Amino acid sequence: MSEPSLGFVCTPQPRVLLRNVEDYVNLVQAAIAPKDMVFYSFLKPWLGDGLLLSAGDKWSSHRRMLTPAFHFNILKPYVKIFNYSTNVMHAKWKRLVSEGSTHLDMFEHISLMTLDSLQKCVFSFDSNCQEKPSEYIAAILELSALVAKRHQQIFLHTDFLYYLTPDGQRFRRACRLVHNFTDAVIQERRRTLPVQGVDDFLMTKAKTKTLDFIDVLLLSKDEDGKQLSDKDIRAEADTFMFEGHDTTASGLSWVLFNLAKHPEYQERCRQEVQELLRNREPQEIEWDDLAKLPFLTMCIKESLRLHPPVTVISRCCTQDIVLPDGRVIPKGVTCLISIFGTHHNPSVWPDPEVYNPLRFDPENIKERSPLAFIPFSAGPRNCIGQAFAMSEMKVVLALTLLRFRVLPHEEQPRRKPELILRAEGGLWLRVEPLSARPQ
Template identity: 70%
Template sequence: AKWQRLVSQGSANLDMFEHISLMTLDSLQKCVFSFDSNCQEKPSEYIAAILELSALVSKRQRHPILHVDLLYYLTANGRRFLRDCRLVHDFTDAVIQERRRTLPDHGVDDFLKAKAKTKTLDFIDVLLLSKDEDGKDLSDEDIRAEADTFMFEGHDTTASGLSWVLYNLAKHPEYQERCRQEVRELLRDREPQEIECSFLPQVYDPFRFDPENMKGRSPLAFIPFSVGPRNCIGQTFAMSEMKVALALTLLRFRVLPDDEEPRRTPELILRAEGGLWLRVEPLSAGPQ
């Protein structure tokens, strides 16, 4: 809706990272906390803290002397880091405490039945109902750590993936159109809202991920989520979110490359110096 408003006069030149990061944060707030942040349309103190913390971590990483906590917390950035951490932790703690108060009143079975009716079982609910390897409930600190990890690692990474996918599709319009047709085929006689979440080398080739081309391929050949017992906790969530967001975007818009080639900047994620700018224009025909 935001992009449709921005391109209502024709086309718009947009920084993918700026817009998509807010979208992924909005989605995570809803799925982790069942909280409608509406951060794409209005400022959010919590979201601002998340974004600043990500930037501060990246800056600190480039200065080995600041890896020492005692020195870092004496700096202006270190004090901002502590302030933002307190704000984020306070928000998560408040949600956990409020949610814990509902458990004893209803009991686990009643709680799950109530949630099933509204389909709003979120990440905090799952953690509150989980047990560790010894059968004990997770502590508030355990739950906060998992929720914060999901928020921090789930917004920038997914936003980067989506931004660079749109960049490559803008640079390769033949693949963009083929992808758009695939989405339309999927949605034949259905509404866009019905999309379900079930569905580098040196050359851009999306067909390398076709099922027949992946047979027998080692999981280590595709490393963004890693493998083994410490692989990404949000892998399925991230892939589902990217597929749905990409499909719904291509149904409504055509993305075109900017006049200038982006200068890639490897940080905690792969960014573009000065933003990843693409031209977005509404589709004149087809499903909207």
């Protein structure tokens, strides 16, 4: 759930590509705020001025107001939603396997599952999108694909030309559909909000159901007691839906791929989950379980290092930046920070292409810079939803390994950086349902 990747596009601003930890330390500590809007502007008609695209005082104010939405008290009930959505996906996998389809595209299935969870967590809405078509979900998938496609077509970076094309018209239609859905939820929810006694309302609602993202946004206030406008709420909700589904799906798909290639690590994770859930009915992951899966967590982190969902981010220098070697990046220069390059830097990560979860053993991380591993970015503009994303990945991976053995496909996938790190033609794996649980 970080920011979309950014490749090289033609812009008048000078650019610098960085992948050294020491250089990134200086950037994080300096006044780096605005992003390179050449690419990010493609998202503006869809996402508005949400946290991803806003800057300055508006970003600072919204960041403070949204931080409580990701407090563990809010996230805790979401674990039940993660369990439920994963159960739906697994039931579909078992049906497909029984029908002879043992090779599955992880991106396709997991993206629908993360979107299913997000609709419940953001809107308290069940579209059943894993089992039947959903116009709203289809629109989000189409918007993501269209933005990635436009990014590769430099002659369509101009809005005037783009909106004359069939893709531009499809983008506008999908935007309208997504905005209409979000607006309708906001308007309906506003009618149910109390004029006073908000704290009692929150406590009552939290006891009866999950407090969703829209609830938190509607009730958020800044230091002066000012609330978010409906337009701002829509922007933040749409941003969360966009940032939260593809990045988490990428992270989960690649960790399953890595564990399929390393059955010894897969089996160790499985045993950890089996021991945790032994003699428990139903076999579901609870909030307190998330801290009791240390090796599985190490496997997720090593996969995020090797295959970071977001490969590159950009920042614009608001002041001169002095690098450790004495060179200066002048004010106004756009820095492309290569998360992929940082994670594959052999001076920090020996044998960087080797998948080794023990890199994240507590003893092995003591001497390593915290900026050597930045799948959720770092600094003030790091990913606000990283605890949400890690919680979801742990639940889904634990339940998947509990119920299925994951095996590699015949062909090795090729990395394909788009908005997030994908695989050319999909990321295909074989799945085998496991027999009865061990006693």
